Amino acid sequence: MGEVTMLEAIREALFEEFERDPAVVALGEDIGVFGGAFKATEGLLAKFGPERVIDTPISETAIVGAACGMSYLGLRPVVEMQFIDFIACCFNQVTNFAAKSHYRWGAPVPMVIRGPSGGGVHGGPFHSANPEMYFVHTPGLKVVYPSTAYDAKGLLKSAIRDNNPVLFFEHKFLYRRIKEELPDAEYTVPIGKAAVRREGRDLTILSYAAAAHTSLEAAQVLAKEGTEVEVIDLRTLLPLDRETIIESVKKTNKVLVVHEDTRTGGIAGEIAAVLCEDAFGYLDGPVARVTALDTPVPYAPPLEQRFLPSVEKVAAAARELAKY
Amino acid sequence: MMGLDRVSMGKGTAQRMNGTLSREQHLELYYFMQLNRQLEERLVRLFRQNKIVGGVYSSLGQEAISVGTSYALEQRDWLAPMIRNIGTLLVKGFKPRDIFTQHMAKVTSPTHGKDGTSHFGDLKTLHVVSPISMLGDLIPVMAGVGMAGRYLGQQIVAMTWIGDGGSSTGAFHEGLNLAAVQRAPLVLVLENNQWAYSTPVARQVPLKDLADRALAYGIKSRIVDGNDVIAVYETARWAVDECRVGRGPILIEAKTMRMKGHAQHDPAEYVPKDMLEYWKARDPIARYEKYLTNSGLWDAKTKAEIDARIERQLDEDQKFAEESPLPDPQSAEQGVYCEGCHEIEADWRRPKEQVMPPAASVEAVWKVADFGAATIPTGATQSKPEAQPAVHYPKHAHQTGHGASQPPRSTEASAGKPAGEDLSGAPPLRVPFGRGPKDRSFEREKQQNQPAKQNRHRRRRR
Numbered sequence: 033m034g035e036v037t038m039l040e041a042i043r044e045a046l047f048e049e050f051e052r053d054p055a056v057v058a059l060g061e062d063i064g065v066f067g068g069a070f071k072a073t074e075g076l077l078a079k080f081g082p083e084r085v086i087d088t089p090i091s092e093t094a095i096v097g098a099a100c101g102m103s104y105l106g107l108r109p110v111v112e113m114q115f116i117d118f119i120a121c122c123f124n125q126v127t128n129f130a131a132k133s134h135y136r137w138g139a140p141v142p143m144v145i146r147g148p149s150g151g152g153v154h155g156g157p158f159h160s161a162n163p164e165m166y167f168v169h170t171p172g173l174k175v176v177y178p179s180t181a182y183d184a185k186g187l188l189k190s191a192i193r194d195n196n197p198v199l200f201f202e203h204k205f206l207y208r209r210i211k212e213e214l215p216d217a218e219y220t221v222p223i224g225k226a227a228v229r230r231e232g233r234d235l236t237i238l239s240y241a242a243a244a245h246t247s248l249e250a251a252q253v254l255a256k257e258g259t260e261v262e263v264i265d266l267r268t269l270l271p272l273d274r275e276t277i278i279e280s281v282k283k284t285n286k287v288l289v290v291h292e293d294t295r296t297g298g299i300a301g302e303i304a305a306v307l308c309e310d311a312f313g314y315l316d317g318p319v320a321r322v323t324a325l326d327t328p329v330p331y332a333p334p335l336e337q338r339f340l341p342s343v344e345k346v347a348a349a350a351r352e353l354a355k356y
Numbered sequence: 357m358m359g360l361d362r363v364s365m366g367k368g369t370a371q372r373m374n375g376t377l378s379r380e381q382h383l384e385l386y387y388f389m390q391l392n393r394q395l396e397e398r399l400v401r402l403f404r405q406n407k408i409v410g411g412v413y414s415s416l417g418q419e420a421i422s423v424g425t426s427y428a429l430e431q432r433d434w435l436a437p438m439i440r441n442i443g444t445l446l447v448k449g450f451k452p453r454d455i456f457t458q459h460m461a462k463v464t465s466p467t468h469g470k471d472g473t474s475h476f477g478d479l480k481t482l483h484v485v486s487p488i489s490m491l492g493d494l495i496p497v498m499a500g501v502g503m504a505g506r507y508l509g510q511q512i513v514a515m516t517w518i519g520d521g522g523s524s525t526g527a528f529h530e531g532l533n534l535a536a537v538q539r540a541p542l543v544l545v546l547e548n549n550q551w552a553y554s555t556p557v558a559r560q561v562p563l564k565d566l567a568d569r570a571l572a573y574g575i576k577s578r579i580v581d582g583n584d585v586i587a588v589y590e591t592a593r594w595a596v597d598e599c600r601v602g603r604g605p606i607l608i609e610a611k612t613m614r615m616k617g618h619a620q621h622d623p624a625e626y627v628p629k630d631m632l633e634y635w636k637a638r639d640p641i642a643r644y645e646k647y648l649t650n651s652g653l654w655d656a657k658t659k660a661e662i663d664a665r666i667e668r669q670l671d672e673d674q675k676f677a678e679e680s681p682l683p684d685p686q687s688a689e690q691g692v693y694c695e696g697c698h699e700i701e702a703d704w705r706r707p708k709e710q711v712m713p714p715a716a717s718v719e720a721v722w723k724v725a726d727f728g729a730a731t732i733p734t735g736a737t738q739s740k741p742e743a744q745p746a747v748h749y750p751k752h753a754h755q756t757g758h759g760a761s762q763p764p765r766s767t768e769a770s771a772g773k774p775a776g777e778d779l780s781g782a783p784p785l786r787v788p789f790g791r792g793p794k795d796r797s798f799e800r801e802k803q804q805n806q807p808a809k810q811n812r813h814r815r816r817r818r
């Protein structure tokens with residue numbers, strides 16, 4: 033097998049799970065004949081038919097609602113948000129209906145909501161969002177946000193097999209920009225486990241999705257300056273892999289969190305609290321963060337560039353932190 | 357306007373003998389309605405004694421709707437109640453103790469104290485989906501239940517309820533629209549009880565008949581006297597049968613009246629007294645008792661026996677609930693996620709091969725039957741919605757067998773009327789039975805419309 037993009041990896045995961053289990057169905061706007069706005073479901077309808085690949089009206093609430101109902105009969109619906117920004121339109125179905133179902137009355141909702149997220153492609157305020165933290169704040173959901181093709185495939189397969197509602201964020205900047213060779217053999221990646229992308233002893237960068245790549249690049253810059261940075265890709269934001277985070281902090285004693293989500297209420301704040309609770313004694317400096325600005329995602333390229341974290345911003349923050 | 361054939365009002369139950377229900381079934385309808393009412397009366401008493409943790413939402417006067425509609429379902433069918441549908445839960449097989457313990461937040465309740473009221477369900481045997489408080493959300497969910505049932509070959513029907521007020525939510529529209537394009541086996545019962553909390557229906561929806569909402573989705577609808585349990589049952593039965601053969605979804609509007617406040621805390625002073633009197637004279641249980649007597653379906657002894665049985669059952673279950681403990685505080689931390697605690701397995705009633713390649717394969721192109729050009733009927737007052745799906749997927753050449761993946765077809769069109777009706781000359785919105793005491797606009801409107809003398813008289817009376 034040759035190298036595949038993250039988008040192709042996602043498509044592979046869908047095909048394999050559809051093949052494995054007839055309880056897996058897909059719902060979304062333009063996902064059937066058209067194959068999805070980003071072609072993540074291309075070919076799925078032709079192979080598995082319109083009973084399993086359902087082109088829906090533009091009704092996010094109805095799509096997620098129907099998926100909840102289907103899951104109660106033992107199906108495993110995979111819902112596509114054409115852009116993840118539109119998940120705001122079904123916030124209630126996700127947070128009140130799906131998320132609380134098992135806790136309230138013991139009814140599991142095995143469902144995946146997936147969709148393209150994130151900025152860097154000049155999508156403007158409504159096609160670039162990173163709304164993951166609304167959902168990280170919702171007990172009952174799982175939130176997954178991969179940064180590699182391998183993880184995207186393995187995590188999507190785990191998400192489909194999970195018995196809980198899983199929100200699966202696909203960073204659209206990475207869709208076609210990263211490529212890697214995937215194993216021929218079947219594999220999954222467990223939800224709730226972070227990955228150490230680069231080992232280092234001087235400080236830890238915690239990141240995910242596109243920002244994980246930014247962080248890795250920054251780590252290379254810093255390595256040339258003699259600072260060895262450990263880079264951890266969180267991969268799953270809910271539940272958070274506290275263990276891996278704390279293990280790394282015990283080694284490096286310094287933490288920088290980098291995310292493309294906006295600053296206030298981003299995961300960096302939560303991680304800072306976790307470290308204060310469980311690893312305060314190991315910290316040699318403040319928990320630092322590089323994030324997007326607390327603004328909507330602006331449209332013009334120079335504005336968006338200003339909005340997003342960059343290698344320079346990450347390297348600068350790491351240099352400051354390294355001084356402690 | 358609406359054809360009368362859409363209205364299952366009849367001339368009142370007393371004059372109609374029903375051929376399809378046995379005597380036992382007739383008595384069972386009475387049993388469930390009375391059980392529903394007596395159970396709620398006890399909840400009110402418990403509320404006054406401070407033994408209920410949250411609120412009590414009465415369905416007094418609406419019991420015929422809960423009981424009559426859910427009675428048309430089979431065991432395999434699914435329902436999702438709203439807050440005033442305790443009766444549906446009893447009909448489907450939950451016990452009064454489940455309702456008592458839910459309201460009292462006891463550890464023995466179906467949700468073990470995690471949620472209250474009628475917010476519970478059962479996936480495995482009773483096929484009941486728990487509601488959430490957000491109105492309208494159950495409609496897309498139950499559309500999905502119906503779609504999944506069809507996919508699995510189960511031939512089930514899904515039923516849920518909504519209020520006149522709840523019919524204005526986005527979820528109502530999205531859900532019914534999705535159900536309609538999918539031709540999902542969904543029966544939606546719209547309980548028009550004239551009030552949404554303190555707001556009369558005319559301020560919620562500019563329609564006389566809320567069943568007309570069905571026109572927007574190209575689906576069939578019926579209006580029924582919600583206080584006539586036989587009429588309700590017959591209408592629901594028709595709707596369930598239609599859905600079962602692929603002619604859903606269907607909207608039923610049941611006209612009724614909320615006889616109490618929104619919940620126990622609400623004295624509902626905004627409801628005109630004469631409106632309550634009007635509806636009290638149409639109490640569904642009193643009417644049905646008269647019907648049973650006049651039809652010779654029971655005598656005083658039978659009634660006394662049923663009533664005594666209800667009393668016994670409620671005594672026992674109430675005692676059970678009162679004696680049950682509250683949940684252990686530590687259990688608050690459990691159950692957020694399903695991690696191996698449930699075996700999730702669909703109940704397949706068709707060969708799985710039908711939905712797997714190559715049998716499932718199609719050519720992924722749209723075959724569009726209707727090119728969408730404007731056709732303006734000359735002098736026509738009715739436009740018929742498309743009876744058959746306008747698109748379908750061609751089968752792949754190598755596929756054999758007949759079309760499992762073809763969407764089911766509706767053979768009947770619903771009643772229609774022109775979509776863009778001119779409302780410019782329509783009279784202003786009006787509250788059918790008076791106005792809220794604090795609404796000055798209605799007072800002004802009344803003054804303008806009434807002779808001066810009567811006005812003075814009114815003012816003096818106040």
Ligand SMILES: Cc1ncc(C[n+]2csc(CCOP(=O)(O)OP(=O)(O)O)c2C)c(N)n1
Nearest residue numbers: 440489490491519520521522549551552553
């Ligand atoms: C989406 C939503 N908004 C507001 C409420 C608060 N609320 C609960 S019941 C109710 C009135 C409902 O009226 P209706 O749908 O006619 O049902 P009824 O109470 O008459 O049975 C309101 C406003 C809610 N539960 N859900």
Ligand SMILES: [Mg+2]
Nearest residue numbers: 519520551552
């Ligand atoms: Mg109402």
